[in-house]
Amino acid sequence: MSRVFMKGTEAVAEAAVRAGCRFFAGYPITPQNEVPEYLSRRLPEVGGVFVQGESEVASVNMVYGAAAAGTRSMTSSSSPGIALKSEGVSYCASARIPMVYCNFARGGPGVGSIQPAQQDYLQATKASGNGGFRMPVLAPATVQEAVDMTYRAFDWADRDRTPVLILADGVIGTMMEPVVLPEMKSDEEVAAIKESKKKWACIGHPLDYAHRSWIEPGQWSTQKMQKCNEDAAALYRSWEKEAEAEEYQTEDAEIILTAYGISGRIAKSAVNLLRAEGIKAGLIRPKTVYPFPNYAYDKLDYGKVKAILDVEMSIPALFVEDVDMAVKGRCPIETCLCSGGNIMSRDAVIAAAKKIMEG
Amino acid sequence: MEKIYTRTKTIQEDKVSGFCPGCMHSTVIKLVGEALEELNLVDKAVCVQGIGCCGLHMDYIAYDDITAAHGRACAVATGIKRTNPGSLVFTYQGDGDFASIGLAESVSAANRGENFTVIFVNNGIYGMTGGQLSPTTLVGMKATTAPKGRDPKEHGYPMHMCEILNELKAPYYLERTSCNNPANVMKTKNAIKKAFQYQMEGKGFSMVEVITSCPTNWGLDPLKALDFIEEKMLPEYPLGCFRDRSKEEG
Amino acid sequence: MAKGKIEVIKERCKSCGYCVKYCPKQVLAIGKEVNSKGYEYVYAANPDDCIGCAICGRMCPDGAIDVYKL
Numbered sequence: 229m230s231r232v233f234m235k236g237t238e239a240v241a242e243a244a245v246r247a248g249c250r251f252f253a254g255y256p257i258t259p260q261n262e263v264p265e266y267l268s269r270r271l272p273e274v275g276g277v278f279v280q281g282e283s284e285v286a287s288v289n290m291v292y293g294a295a296a297a298g299t300r301s302m303t304s305s306s307s308p309g310i311a312l313k314s315e316g317v318s319y320c321a322s323a324r325i326p327m328v329y330c331n332f333a334r335g336g337p338g339v340g341s342i343q344p345a346q347q348d349y350l351q352a353t354k355a356s357g358n359g360g361f362r363m364p365v366l367a368p369a370t371v372q373e374a375v376d377m378t379y380r381a382f383d384w385a386d387r388d389r390t391p392v393l394i395l396a397d398g399v400i401g402t403m404m405e406p407v408v409l410p411e412m413k414s415d416e417e418v419a420a421i422k423e424s425k426k427k428w429a430c431i432g433h434p435l436d437y438a439h440r441s442w443i444e445p446g447q448w449s450t451q452k453m454q455k456c457n458e459d460a461a462a463l464y465r466s467w468e469k470e471a472e473a474e475e476y477q478t479e480d481a482e483i484i485l486t487a488y489g490i491s492g493r494i495a496k497s498a499v500n501l502l503r504a505e506g507i508k509a510g511l512i513r514p515k516t517v518y519p520f521p522n523y524a525y526d527k528l529d530y531g532k533v534k535a536i537l538d539v540e541m542s543i544p545a546l547f548v549e550d551v552d553m554a555v556k557g558r559c560p561i562e563t564c565l566c567s568g569g570n571i572m573s574r575d576a577v578i579a580a581a582k583k584i585m586e587g
Numbered sequence: 588m589e590k591i592y593t594r595t596k597t598i599q600e601d602k603v604s605g606f607c608p609g610c611m612h613s614t615v616i617k618l619v620g621e622a623l624e625e626l627n628l629v630d631k632a633v634c635v636q637g638i639g640c641c642g643l644h645m646d647y648i649a650y651d652d653i654t655a656a657h658g659r660a661c662a663v664a665t666g667i668k669r670t671n672p673g674s675l676v677f678t679y680q681g682d683g684d685f686a687s688i689g690l691a692e693s694v695s696a697a698n699r700g701e702n703f704t705v706i707f708v709n710n711g712i713y714g715m716t717g718g719q720l721s722p723t724t725l726v727g728m729k730a731t732t733a734p735k736g737r738d739p740k741e742h743g744y745p746m747h748m749c750e751i752l753n754e755l756k757a758p759y760y761l762e763r764t765s766c767n768n769p770a771n772v773m774k775t776k777n778a779i780k781k782a783f784q785y786q787m788e789g790k791g792f793s794m795v796e797v798i799t800s801c802p803t804n805w806g807l808d809p810l811k812a813l814d815f816i817e818e819k820m821l822p823e824y825p826l827g828c829f830r831d832r833s834k835e836e837g
Numbered sequence: 838m839a840k841g842k843i844e845v846i847k848e849r850c851k852s853c854g855y856c857v858k859y860c861p862k863q864v865l866a867i868g869k870e871v872n873s874k875g876y877e878y879v880y881a882a883n884p885d886d887c888i889g890c891a892i893c894g895r896m897c898p899d900g901a902i903d904v905y906k907l
Contacts, residue, residue, distance in 0.1 A: 251670050253662075277669045281662065282695035289659035289692070293635070293666025296653050297674070301666070315656050323653075430651045431671045432631035437599050441633075442645060443653035588842065588907055592891040594849075594900025603899060608851035608876070613898035769859050769892045802853075809853040 231408050236371045236401045237262035237304075239409070240330055240394065241270065243375040244302050247382040248413040248421055249328070250276035251301040253290035255283055255309060258342040259398040260332040263304040275415070284309040288316030288329070295320065295327040296443045298422045298429030300382050304330035306398070307340060307348050310356075317391050318357025319445040322456070326385035328378065330394040332401035335569035343569025344398030346489060349546035352395045353518045360457075362464040365393045365518040367488040369474075371405040373515070379410045386421065388463055395517060397541070399490040399571060464519075473521035474513040477503065481510025482532055483581055486525075486551055487539035488514045491572045495539045498577040507585055508532075517550070525554035535560045535584045539577055543567035595620030597629055602647045606640065609809025611766040611799035615708055615775065616644050616679075618766075622780040623650065623675070628787065631675040635664045637684030640714040640801075644679075658689030661696035664703045675783060677704040682723040683713045686746050690722075693748070697792050700757030704782040705794040707748060710801040711820060718804035722746040725823055729806075745823055749796050753829045760785050760793035761829040767800070767816040771826070781831075790832065798824050841889020842905040843881055849901035850878035856893035856902060862886040865893055 234242070241263045244252070252271060254264040264280060271278040277294070281287030287303050295301040305313060310331045320327050333348045335341030352365050364384055368374035374396055381392040413421075422429075430441040447453040476496055478484060483502075485495040492513035502509035512524045525536075538548040538561055545563045552561055564580035566572055597620030598604075604613045623629045632650040636642040638657035645652045655663040660678035668676040678685075685693050685707045693705070712730060713719040720730040720737060723745050727736045737745075749763045760782055764775040775797055782793035798820050800812035807815055843864070850872060856879055857865045866882035878901070881887065891904040 251666065253666065279665060279669065282691050285659065286662040286665075286692050286695065289656060289662035290666035290669075292659075293653070293655075293663035294670045295666075296663075297633070297667040297671050299670040301670075316659070319656050430633045430653045430667065432633055432651050432674045435596060435629045435649055437649045440649060441651040441653075444645070445654050445656075448646070588905045590903060591841075591889065591906050592894035592902075592904035594846075594903075598900065603849050603874075606898070609853035609855065609898065611898060613900075614896075617898065617900055769896055772895050809855065810858055813855075813858070 231406045233404055234371065234407050235262060235404045236374055236396065237332065238266045239371050239375045239407050240304070240378045241266040242409060243378040244328065244382070245270055245274055245276065246410050246412045247300065247379045248418040249300045249302045249382060250274065250418060251291065251294035251299045252303065253279040253281045253287040254303050254305065255281050255287050257306045257309045259334060259344070259401050260304050260306050260330070263330070284312035285316065288313035291327050292316050292320050292325060295325045296323065296429065297431050298425035300421060302328045304332070306332045307334045307336050308338070310348065310351065314357035318359050318361060320391045321357065321361035321363060322359060323443045323445040324389040325443065326389050327391050328381040328385055328394070329391065330378070330396055333395065333397040335567065341569035344490065344541065344571060345567055345569055346397055346491060346541040346547065347567055348395070349517070349542060352393055353550070356393065361460060362518060363391045363393060364467060364516065365395050367395045367515060367517045368400055369489050369493040369513060371400065371403065372407045374400050375407055375409060390463070395489065397489050467519040470516065471519040471521040471523065472515040473524040474511065474515060475524050476511040476513070478510035478512060478528060480508055480532065482508040482534050483584055484510045484512055484528060484533055484536045485539055485577065485581065486512045486536055488517055488547060491539045491541055494572045494574050495577055498574050498581065501578055502581055507581065509581055520550045520554065522554040525551070530558040533559050535562055537581055537584060538563045539572060540565050541567055541570070541572050595624055597623055597649050598647060599649050604644055604647050606643065607803045609800060609802045609812060610640070611797070612640055612644065612708060614766045614772065615706060615797050615799070616648065618772070618776040618779055619706060620648065621776060622783055626780060626783055628675045628783060631673065633667055633674050633676045635660045635667065635676065635678045637678065637680035637689065639681040639684050641679050641681040641684055641708055643715070658684055658687070659692055660684060661689060661692040661701070661705065665696055665701050668701060668703045672702070675786060677706055679706045680708070681714065682709045682711065682721045686722040686748055694752065697752045697758050697794070698755045700791040702786055702789055702791050704786050706779065707794055707796040708799050709796055709824065710799045712801045712804045714801045714804055725819055747824065749794070749829045752794060757792060758794065758830060759791040759832045763796040763798065763824060763826050763829065765798040765816060765821065765826055767813050785833070798826070839885045839887045840907055841887040842884065842907055843887060843893060844903040844905070845879055846901050846903065847872045847878040849899045850876055851899060852876040852878060853898065855896040855898070859896050860893050861890060862888060
C-alpha cells in the first residue's frame with residue numbers, strides 16, 4: 229500500500245471514510261478545522277453526508293441521530309468543543325449507539341489557548357458526560373497511529389454499540405507525516421454494515437410494537453435503568469483484556485518514563501538519548517488510556533526500577549493519577565510537566581530523568 | 588352498523604397515555620397517528636421526541652421513536668433524515684424544547700431547509716417540570732418562575748415561532764393550528780397530513796405549530812382551559828397558514 | 838331513531854368533558870361510575886339522539902369513544 233504525506237487531521241478524516249463512515253457533523257474550532265473541511269469535499273465523493281452544525285452541541289446530536297439510524301458516523305472537535313458534546317455522547321452511551329469522535333486537545337481551561345496540550349485527560353477517560361458511563365479512549369502518538377486507531381474505532385464502536393474517543397492533540401492534528409492509509413471499505417461492505425443494524429435502527433418499521441425501533445437514552449423504570457447500567461458495567465469490565473501499551477526497553481530499566489500521545493513520543497526519544505549516556509531508561513506509553521494498561525506497570529521489576537517519571541503536557545498533572553493507581557506505591561513517581569499550549573521539551577525530560585538518577 | 592371512528596392503531600391497543608385530563612398532547616399524537624395511517628407512512632415513520640411532556644409518549648406509540656436531548660430534536664432529525672431520505676421523520680416538541688433551549692437547532696434546521704417536519708406543541712408553559720415560564724408564556728400569565736406573571740420588562744414578550752421561521756427563505760410550509768374545538772382539530776390533522784406529504788415529496792422544511800392547553804399548570808379545569816385558549820392564547824398566536832410554497836408553485 | 842351509536846372505552850376516559858361540551862345533540866354526560874384510575878367516565882345519556890357525526894370521537898384526546906353509523 230502506498231505511503232502518502234498527510235496532515236494528522238486530514239489523515240484521520242480519510243481513515244474514517246475508509247472505515248465506512250458516511251456521516252460527519254462538526255463545527256469549526258482550532259486546531260482541527262481541516263477535519264470538517266476535508267470531509268465536506270470527501271464525503272460527497274463516496275455518497276456520504278457532511279453537515280456543518282450550528283454548534284458542537286447540534287453536531288454531536290446530528291451524529292447521535294445518524295448513528296441511531298444505522299450509519300457509521302463521526303464528529304470531531306477540540307477541548308471546549310468536546311465539553312459541549314459531552315451530553316450528546318452520554319446519550320449515545322446510554323442508548324448504546326455506536327459513534328466515533330476525536331479530540332485534538334488544546335490548552336485550557338476555558339478558551340485556554342489554541343496550541344496543543346493534554347489537559348483533557350480526565351474529561352476523556354473519567355467523565356466524558358453525565359451518568360458515569362465509560363468508553364474506549366485511544367491515544368495516538370503518530371499520524372499513522374491516529375489513522376489506524378480511527379479505522380479500528382469504528383469496528384469497536386459497532387461491535388459493542390458504544391461511543392469511542394480518539395484522544396489526540398494539536399501536535400498530532402497539525403503535523404504532516406508519511407502514512408500508509410488502510411483499505412477502503414467497499415460500497416457493498418458499507419451497505420452490509422448499515423443493513424446489519426436495520427433491526428434496531430430508527431428508520432421506520434412495520435407497525436408492530438415488539439419489533440419497532442425504540443432508541444432509549446434513559447428509562448422511566450429505575451429497575452430498567454439499573455439493569456442498563458449493570459449490562460454496561462459488564463461490558464466495560466470486558467474491555468480490560470483489550471488495554472494496550474507500548475513497552476520500550478523496560479526489561480532492565482532503572483527509570484521508567486511514562487506518557488501518552490505526543491508526550492509519549494518525545495519521552496521515547498529521551499529514552500534513546502539517556503540510554504546513549506549509559507542511563508537505563510525505559511518507556512511505558514499507553515495506547516488505550518481507557519481501558520488503562522495496568523498490566524504494563526505490573527510487569528515492571530520494582531527491584532530495579534528506582535522511579536517512574538510521568539511526562540505530561542498538563543498542569544496540574546492528570547494522567548499521573550492513573551499511573552499512580554497502576555503503580556500502587558511500588559516506587560516513587562515524579563513528574564515533568566508543561567501546559568497551556570507549550571509543547572513538552574525533550575531536554576526537559578532528559579534533565580528531569582537525570583536529576584532523579586543522580587538524586 | 589359500521590364503525591366510522593376509532594383510535595388509530597399507531598397507539599398500542601392496551602395503552603392509555605399518561606397525559607393529564609384534557610391535555611392535547613394526546614390529541615396531537617392521535618392525529619399524527621391518523622395522518623400516518625391515511626398516508627400509508629406508518630412503516631416509514633420516525634418520531635424524534637424532545638424532552639418535556641412532549642417526550643412522554645414513547646411507550647404509547649407503535650412506530651419508531653428516538654428521544655433527543657432537550658432542545659436537540661431538530662439536530663437529531665437532521666442526522667436521521669439526511670442519511671435516510673426515505674424515512675418519514677418528524678420532531679415532536681414542546682415550547683421549551685423548540686423555542687427555548689432548542690432555538691438555535693430549530694432556526695438552523697429551518698434555515699437549512701432540512702426535509703423533515705416539526706410538530707411544535709405550544710401550551711405557553713413548562714408542563715413536565717411543573718409550570719415554569721416559557722418563551723411562549725403570555726404577558727401577565729403566572730408561572731412558577733414568574734410568580735407575579737410574565738412582565739416584559741423582565742421576561743420579554745411571547746415568541747411567535749411561525750412568524751420567526753417565516754422570515755427564513757428555505758422553509759416550505761408553516762402553519763399554526765389549535766385543538767380547542769372540533770373544526771380546529773380537523774385543521775390540525777389536515778396540516779399534519781399536508782406537512783408529511785410535502786416531506787415525502789422532498790419539498791423541504793415544514794412545521795405545524797399547535798396551540799394547546801395545560802390545564803394542570805394553567806390552574807384551570809380542562810373546559811376553562813379551552814376558554815383560555817380562545818380568549819387569551821389565540822389572540823396572541825393567530826391561527827392560519829403562514830407559508831405554503833405549493834401555492835406559489837401554482 | 839338514533840342514526841349513530843357510541844361506545845365508550847371506559848379505561849381511556851379521563852373525564853375532561855370535551856365530548857360532552859361539543860356533542861351537537863347533548864348525547865353524552867359525565868357518569869357517576871369511575872374507571873380504575875378514578876375518573877368518572879362519560880356515557881351516552883341520550884343515545885337515541887346520536888347522529889353518528891363522530892365529533893366526540895375526534896375531540897377525545899385519548900380516543901376513548903368509538904363511533905358507529907347505523
